[in-house]
Amino acid sequence: MAGGTRVADIIGMRDDQVINKACSFAMKDHKPPAKPYILEKSRGSPDTYFFIFPGSWLVSDWFAQKPFGETKINRPDNPPKFPSLRSIGNDEVATVNDAFLRRFEEKILGASDFKEKVQKAETDKKQIVFTGHSLGGSMAILATLWFLDNCKFDKTSPPLCVTFGSPLTGNRIFSHALRREKWAPYFIHFVMRYDIVPRLLLAPIPSIEKEFESILRFFATKSVNKPEEAPDFYRTVMTNAASVASHAACNLMANPNLLLETVTNFTALSPYKPFGTYFFCTGNGKPVVLRNSDAVLQLLFYSSQLNSEAELHEIARTSLDQHFGYENELKKMQDVVDLKKLETLSYSAEATGSDSATINSALNDLGLSTRARLCLLAAVEFEKRKQRNMDSIDTKKIQKEITELESYRVICKTRLMSCYDAFRLHNSPHDFKANVNRLELASIWDEIIEMLKRYQLPDDFEGQKDWVELGKRFRRLVEPLDVANYYRHSKDEESGPYLGTPGKPRKPRPKRYIYTQRWLEHAQKLPAESSGESHFWAEVEELRTKTSSPDGFEQVKPRVLQLERNIQKWVNGEELGKDKDVLLCQESILVKWWKTLPDQHKKDSAFNNLIY
Incomplete structure (x- = not known):
């Protein structure tokens, strides 16, 4: 040639x-x-x-x-x-x-x-x-x-x-x-x-x-x-x-x-x-x-x-x-x-x-x-x-809403509460404003997911580092609020647990979180479903219900142990943010539930050392 x-x-x-x-x-x-x-x-x-x-x-x-x-x-x-x-x-x-x-x-x-x-x-x-x-x-x-x-x-x-x-x-x-x-x-x-x-x-x-x-x-x-x-x-x-x-x-x-x-x-x-x-x-x-x-x-x-x-x-x-x-x-x-x-x-x-x-x-x-x-x-x-x-996606608005929710997290910390606990109670004007931010972000991300479902975005979209990172920030910040909203309004009584029921195809968990979680797991070569740090509160809520009966703990003990291991891993890796002192404080929904577990389990659990 x-x-x-x-x-x-x-x-x-x-x-x-x-x-x-x-x-x-x-x-x-x-x-x-x-x-x-x-x-x-x-x-x-x-x-x-x-x-x-x-x-x-x-x-x-x-x-x-x-x-x-x-x-x-x-x-x-x-x-x-x-x-x-x-x-x-x-x-x-x-x-x-x-x-x-x-x-x-x-x-x-x-x-x-x-x-x-x-x-x-x-x-x-x-x-x-x-x-x-x-x-x-x-x-x-x-x-x-x-x-x-x-x-x-x-x-x-x-x-x-x-x-x-x-x-x-x-x-x-x-x-x-x-x-x-x-x-x-x-x-x-x-x-x-x-x-x-x-x-x-x-x-x-x-x-x-x-x-x-x-x-x-x-x-x-x-x-x-x-x-x-x-x-x-x-x-x-x-x-x-x-x-x-x-x-x-x-x-x-x-x-x-x-x-x-x-x-x-x-x-x-x-x-x-x-x-x-x-x-x-x-x-x-x-x-x-x-x-x-x-x-x-x-x-x-x-x-x-x-x-x-x-x-x-x-x-x-x-x-x-x-x-x-x-x-x-x-x-x-x-x-x-x-x-x-x-x-x-x-x-x-x-x-x-x-x-x-x-x-x-x-x-x-x-x-x-x-x-x-x-x-x-x-x-x-x-x-x-x-x-x-892709160019039409309003990334500036996404960044603005995320920044405001990060400020909300700081405000919650000054109230000695995690943003999940605060949003679950929903008794402050700050909580109302956070809900507006949550809904704005949900609307934008739902449009993104719909375009992805129809393959209407560039093929490399889900592999772009900026979008993987933005999706991670969005999911970790906003999904806890979605879970709090779900259980605050008792939606589980009508639609079942947030994470779904084994054997049933329908899951209430929105695809905007499922997709962004998969992006991160793929980018970091993690096992599927391994980065559940943004929705662990849903597991807490379900286990709270199941352990309320006399023999409930023994039925879900493996899940409790796994949750404790996961939370310990996520706290140490700062996947749950840097406000672990309010996440694991005495007034946290998580800690209040954990204290209701059998004494022998609490005595043997390494989770006991995390609580403030």
């Missing part, structure tokens, strides 16, 4: 040889029974280790259950192997192709020395490149994700995942989570214009299963004669790709048409979505680069459309040949057309101006129509709209 913007410039590598070598290794004919992975130490790049994953031409390695073969990436009966692959607040776990996941878990993680070799390479400070062609690309993706989530690595030399003709592997949560963790730049995917494999999982398994067996046999033998099923296979895949792309485009454009919802009720759409950086190979040595996953989905469809029905047989054959054309394509690559400034794109195929003309020429090479260009622009606008939503 020479001249202009190089592939290495896009991905931050010193030279393009790493990509060329990854392609050469990935495209080797790994005939069965192939090893689960191959480790190559390149002579020209001694500091780079290539972990290469061979593909498979067995249908069972591609498809599991129907219609799309997806499953949650973290098995419910095991510790999560990919804890970051979820949306944090919504707690929505990413889904992945089940056959791919099983192959990775059983043949790579479970039956080889893969973990040891990868960890040694990182310890030896080698540049690690995970790579694969076809299904091997999906194995490389899962290997990279496992590494990022389970191994310590130098962020100045992160791992790189390079795939060639890889099928789509996971759903939209993949892209969401990788952008939040700032891992998306580590994933580089090369796709030939007509290669059918990166598109095939956009079709339901039953619609292509029979033809796909013939396609895989062709791939395995690399026969000169194309399977007669190729045209029907191509048509079926692209018809379903059209449905997925059209539905996604309507959502990007905020189309209010209720017909969209009706259609999805009757027609199952593929859950698979792209993520990372895509290089679309045009065939003329000038690949087009896209990082916007919504735009990539549109390009996967529109770049491989037929101009006429007469092209079907020829394009169908080309779609199979191009699956093995990556090495030759990389050899002739020159300038790279980076669509980072996609907003400069013109609707017309006759654009002028240096930047616009370059982009326009590249998109013409991909055969993009006016409609296709509109869909790409819609993807760009969708990202801008999410950024505008």
Whole structure:
């Protein structure tokens, strides 16, 4: 590769040889029974280790259950192997192709020395490149994700995942989570214009299963004669790709048409979505680069459309040949057309101006129509709209209301009361003003949560340090007041305990606290539900009720002991603020309740030493 913007410039590598070598290794004919992975130490790049994953031409390695073969990436009966692959607040776990996941878990993680070799390479400070062609690309993706989530690595030399003709592997949560963790730049995917494999999982398994067996046999033998099923296979895949792309485009454009919802009720759409950086190979040595996953989905469809029905047989054959054309394509690559400034794109195929003309020429090479260009622009606008939503949040008002409540906490301390005890009694004008602050903040944060539930904020929002910190301050300061208000008005008698009842899905606890607690736990890699310092008062209130009966204490003794341990930990760590003298004073609701517990328990409890 020479001249202009190089592939290495896009991905931050010193030279393009790493990509060329990854392609050469990935495209080797790994005939069965192939090893689960191959480790190559390149002579020209001694500091780079290539972990290469061979593909498979067995249908069972591609498809599991129907219609799309997806499953949650973290098995419910095991510790999560990919804890970051979820949306944090919504707690929505990413889904992945089940056959791919099983192959990775059983043949790579479970039956080889893969973990040891990868960890040694990182310890030896080698540049690690995970790579694969076809299904091997999906194995490389899962290997990279496992590494990022389970191994310590130098962020100045992160791992790189390079795939060639890889099928789509996971759903939209993949892209969401990788952008939040700032891992998306580590994933580089090369796709030939007509290669059918990166598109095939956009079709339901039953619609292509029979033809796909013939396609895989062709791939395995690399026969000169194309399977007669190729045209029907191509048509079926692209018809379903059209449905997925059209539905996604309507959502990007905020189309209010209720017909969209009706259609999805009757027609199952593929859950698979792209993520990372895509290089679309045009065939003329000038690949087009896209990082916007919504735009990539549109390009996967529109770049491989037929101009006429007469092209079907020829394009169908080309779609199979191009699956093995990556090495030759990389050899002739020159300038790279980076669509980072996609907003400069013109609707017309006759654009002028240096930047616009370059982009326009590249998109013409991909055969993009006016409609296709509109869909790409819609993807760009969708990202801008999410950024505008975040910018519209009144952070100054949040800070102002929080500052006033912090002043309220100081006032309560001068009254020799914790803010929880004072707000529970609610007999001072200061308490009334604090309630106004509480309601103002609740309104703002509820709007934020609603936008998060609909994925209308930037993907990295929940991972931004400023928002994690602001959410922590908000939760620790305001939730005790919410709990006090809940029990002051005896809402537990109608709606049950604030923290909910085991076995019942509904919990009165507002999502504005659940989400912000999850942000902190994720950022600090804490166990789920471990940072309950903002709502421990709800546990106190419930235990007060349960221990009021003669035999009540014995029934909840483990919970009492756990609460005591937690409070001691939170007091020592100052998670409960610096006013522990009023929190644990003799007139505190907490202390008054604790004194009602059996004498032997109080005598043996370390909590006794905390009370003033």
